[in-house]
Amino acid sequence: xxxxxxLRDLRKEKGxxxxxxxxxxxxxxxxxISYETGKSYPKKREIYSKLAKYFNIDINxxxxxxxxxxTEAKEKYxxxxxxxxxxxxxxxxxxxxxGELSESDKDAIMRSLQQAYWDAxxxxxxxxPNKYK
Numbered sequence: 001x002x003x004x005x006x007l008r009d010l011r012k013e014k015g016x017x018x019x020x021x022x023x024x025x026x027x028x029x030x031x032x033i034s035y036e037t038g039k040s041y042p043k044k045r046e047i048y049s050k051l052a053k054y055f056n057i058d059i060n061x062x063x064x065x066x067x068x069x070x071t072e073a074k075e076k077y078x079x080x081x082x083x084x085x086x087x088x089x090x091x092x093x094x095x096x097x098x099g100e101l102s103e104s105d106k107d108a109i110m111r112s113l114q115q116a117y118w119d120a121x122x123x124x125x126x127x128x129p130n131k132y133k
Contacts, residue, residue, distance in 0.1 A: 002038055002067075003035065003062060004035050004038040006061065007032075007035050007036055007062070010051075010055045010057070011032075011036075018032040018036070019032075024054055025047065025050040025051060025054060027047065041067055041070060042071070048062050066089045066110070070086050070089065073085035076121070077121065084117075088114075088117055089110075092110060092113055
């Protein structure tokens with residue numbers, strides 16, 4: 001289940017509107033809508049922490065491996081890195097459609113490809129001009 005679906009379910013269980021939830025955690029209605037529709041993820045881990053505390057849940061429930069990967073890519077490489085990471089996750093997800101792999105095999109493949117992404121980013125640093133470092 002994706003972050004947006006989890007957030008929507010938690011909000012509805014508590015009988016909150018999107019506006020009320022936004023006020024509780026200090027973000028706008030537009031931001032909550034964007035989270036719930038899957039158009040964006042929280043940019044800072046602090047938001048995940050606020051949500052976990054508000055709903056009295058473990059923060060790990062909100063974070064899937066894919067979302068952690070995208071968040072870390074954004075922290076390290078900005079919005080471009082997050083976009084690349086999100087595209088990678090989407091493309092990898094397409095590989096699994098209609099397949100016969102077990103969940104543990106899918107997770108192992110996803111982790112391996114994410115590690116390859118981090119390795120490639122690290123290797124490519126040597127080609128980055130000094131003014132961008």
